[in-house]
Amino acid sequence: MPTCTGGRPLLTAVHGPHGTIKASTVATLPRQQSRRSVIRVTEVLAHLALLDDDRIDPLDAWIHRRLASVHPEIRKEALVWIRIVRHGGPRRRPRSTTTVRNQTNSAIPFLLACSQRYRTLRHVSRADITEWLAQCAAPHNEAVALRDMFKTLKSERLLFANPARGVSLGSRPSSVPTPLSPETIQSLTAAAETNPALKLLIALVGIHALYPHQARALPLIAIDFTRGRLTLGDIDHPLDAFTQQAAVDYIHLRHQRWPHTRNPHLFISSQTAHTRAPVTIGWMQPLLRGLPVTARQLREDRILEEAAVTDADPQHLCAVFNITPETGLRYTRFFHPDPTDSDDVSGCNMETS
Numbered sequence: 001m002p003t004c005t006g007g008r009p010l011l012t013a014v015h016g017p018h019g020t021i022k023a024s025t026v027a028t029l030p031r032q033q034s035r036r037s038v039i040r041v042t043e044v045l046a047h048l049a050l051l052d053d054d055r056i057d058p059l060d061a062w063i064h065r066r067l068a069s070v071h072p073e074i075r076k077e078a079l080v081w082i083r084i085v086r087h088g089g090p091r092r093r094p095r096s097t098t099t100v101r102n103q104t105n106s107a108i109p110f111l112l113a114c115s116q117r118y119r120t121l122r123h124v125s126r127a128d129i130t131e132w133l134a135q136c137a138a139p140h141n142e143a144v145a146l147r148d149m150f151k152t153l154k155s156e157r158l159l160f161a162n163p164a165r166g167v168s169l170g171s172r173p174s175s176v177p178t179p180l181s182p183e184t185i186q187s188l189t190a191a192a193e194t195n196p197a198l199k200l201l202i203a204l205v206g207i208h209a210l211y212p213h214q215a216r217a218l219p220l221i222a223i224d225f226t227r228g229r230l231t232l233g234d235i236d237h238p239l240d241a242f243t244q245q246a247a248v249d250y251i252h253l254r255h256q257r258w259p260h261t262r263n264p265h266l267f268i269s270s271q272t273a274h275t276r277a278p279v280t281i282g283w284m285q286p287l288l289r290g291l292p293v294t295a296r297q298l299r300e301d302r303i304l305e306e307a308a309v310t311d312a313d314p315q316h317l318c319a320v321f322n323i324t325p326e327t328g329l330r331y332t333r334f335f336h337p338d339p340t341d342s343d344d345v346s347g348c349n350m351e352t353s
Helices: 023-028 035-047 058-066 072-087 097-115 126-134 140-155 182-192 196-206 212-216 241-257 281-288 295-308 314-321 325-332
Strands: 229-232 235-238
Touching: 023 035, 058 072, 058 097, 072 097, 072 140, 097 126, 097 140, 126 140, 182 196, 196 212, 196 241, 196 281, 196 295, 212 281, 212 295, 295 314, 295 325, 314 325
Parallel strands: none
Antiparallel strands: 229 235
16 A cells, blocks of 8 residues: 555555546545645655546646637637647647747737637738737737747648748847846845845855756755865856855755755755755745846846956856857847847737736
């Protein structure tokens, strides 16, 4: 009989010795009401091939919420496209959750506009598309989504013709990073003093300019106190006093909470302490929630700081932060603006989830 962490037995008698257990059943057990316990028990059952995962797909639920106000027939057509973007097809690879969300968000305003005039996308003309895109300040993302949607529906034989074929994509929206304000930095400092994990995350992203996914997957051995170095692949940085103290404080807390963990990663959580997996973005997002800055902005501020003391030398930025020349130039534009760049980089009005 399988058991969950802590030795608490699951009531599997009614399922038989090899019967599967629904994930929804696990969530209703009296002693499994906490989300953490449910996740851990379902992980164990999945490992033993005893889980019947009947949980609602969160991305699927989000997609249907976003399309709720679209005409039913148009919604049905759009779902065919979204399914192929998400799961792939004979000649297409599946795209990431982020891409699915971005593509869907870019297309929804157009689908809503079509719903007011048509009952199917088969009635949409090229003029409808070009006129709608003309109302967008920077329609590149919207044009990409619409061209992909109509091309896909045409290949699925849901449309007689592709009205978006050859529609101009326009210029890709560009953005110039900006430094954090003194007030934002003060807020970060105050929040970090009460949370060792947040303090170390700020040090890794805001001082060493690690990408968020690099910080989450950073191995414990990357912090070398003996040599005073932070090493990760091509990254080999000296440990500054702030980062070193933040690492000491967090590792002490880590050892107190999970003294027997064998997880090799620096950051761990109650869900990953009993595994060898890194923490996910779902661990990091609550950590940063309520702060006046994102992890991306924090990293950008560090690179801008380096650019300020090196006369905005893009080659230096590429060497220190292991970024591409194109990305290096993106940071130098803050100090040497390109007069041809447009200040208006906002997109079309669209709903937010």
